[in-house]
Amino acid sequence: MGAAAKQQPSSTPVFSQSATTELQLEALTRRLWLSRGCATRRVLPAVCVAAALAAAFVVLSAGGGSPNGMPASLFFDDAQGSEDIPPSNLTAEHLLDGLLTAEFSYRSCRSRYEFDGYHKKSSHKPSPYLIAKLRKQEALQKRCGPGTAAHKKALQRLESGEGAAADVEEDNCRYLVNISFRGLGNRMLAIASAFLYAVLTERVLLVDGGKDVADLFCEPFSGATWLLPPAGQRSPLRHLDDYGMESKESLGNMLQSGAVVASADGNVSWSSPRPPPYVYLHLAGGYGYHDKLFYCGTHQRLLRGVPWLLMRTDSYLVPGLFLTSSFLGDLETMFPEKDATFYHLGRYLFHPTNAVWHAVTSYYRSNLAGADRRVGIQIRVFQEKQPPQQILDQLLSCVRDEKLLPEIAATNDTSSRAVLVTSLNSWYSDRIRGEYGDRVTGGVHQPSHEGRQRSGDPAHDMRALSEMYLLSMCDVLVTSGLSTFGYVAQGLGGLHPWVMARAPSWDKWTEDQAAPDPPCQRALSVEPCFHSPSYYDCAARRDVDLDKLVPYIRRCVDVSWGIKLVNESSSQW
């Protein structure tokens, strides 16, 4: 089966990606932007009209142009495009300076090669070592992924409960299953983290595809699927959602149950003759001391012989991997610019399906492309009881203090700005339009207002993904602290956002709470924040201040207990 055929989703697809024609995409886009909110709400007619216009625009422009004013047909000839022939006219920019290969046909996944045209030019190139590691990973995914004899054999062993085979090193097909949960931003950060861990440990990455992954993303590896196939009756992969902190197969519990023996010099080994068939890695917020030993080199050596690892996380673990002694050398060579890690990983891995990409690009062209400067504002509210007016005041103070929008209508100002607001609620964009509408000539736009989070609903997640990409196409970003939705947008776009402090939902909101001062702060880097790091120093055998260990890890401005990768030198974004 060819790569294009393999890209069929395992679940019932909302949109089938490869066979869609321009007109079908058009209809799907209209459904995507209009099916919720606009159809049911009387408020925000302008947004609904804008979305409808976005749809109409695409029909009229019949293929449209690239945002830099060049007709798309200069790069790709849709009419002549073939499913199986890679476009011969791809440039280094289309391939993100070697991050991507030309092995996919343009039609099967347009976002792959069009991403560059919609984002600001980058001076942050992937290192040759990263590129070599990616090619090696692709070969591994092809050799050991679903559909191969090696995968079949590994599955049989897993289902029969056998420990690692004696020839596991010979086969060298070991697997990492990403169990995704929570919202889409969390899921994307978790997948990016799992992917990097898979590359570092030479494992095949498989994602829990039952949750609309195939509706959202194209396959990233040519000739192989990253979607976990449906599991057999007796497979430990069958009920992935049931794994949690209490699972006896978790690393933390195995370390305490006698499955692992520790020697006097601190080394650890399995007490059984062979490593277990699988280990569950519980790396979600609130995890305990033993699970956090995952970040120790000795425990990484222990895990190396385990054929299957099942990982549950909602976080961006990458700064933690940089703190793991066994990975440091590889990571430093892969990412000489540490603060470009997610930037490269995200651009390599995530390619919205044609349906999502069509919604993104048509909305962009209709509403944002005409402006000289695009200001993206992401409003995420974690405290339901907090009055919206307080959040709006904080946002407006931030915009004013940082001079992100014109305060007076300047007659001699020829540069135009457009504002993109993303939020579950339309109230904020209405107020921003009321405040700035006459001064922002490019308009204030909000693609959707979903009302509430409905993660796992494909159409809802497709809108969320579209909006992350639209935010990433802006020139300036204001984001809500703590939100992984904003992290993904800033990381993909290579944007240093202005971050508004946000209290997490587990903090009690009280009326007398003072407004955050300053209302927003510049993020230290474009990297996502790792919300749940381990403070344990494996060599020193005690907790340490992670802020002081290496120059490229700092605490996040929005999450005092979180850490992030920052720039050591003075490279500009």
Ligand code: GDP
């Ligand atoms: P986080 O909870 O802010 O860290 O971000 P997540 O993306 O993990 O989860 C929030 C989810 O709520 C998103 O994935 C969407 O499903 C939904 N959501 C939140 N804000 C927005 C928004 O501005 N636009 C859309 N379309 N959905 C949103």
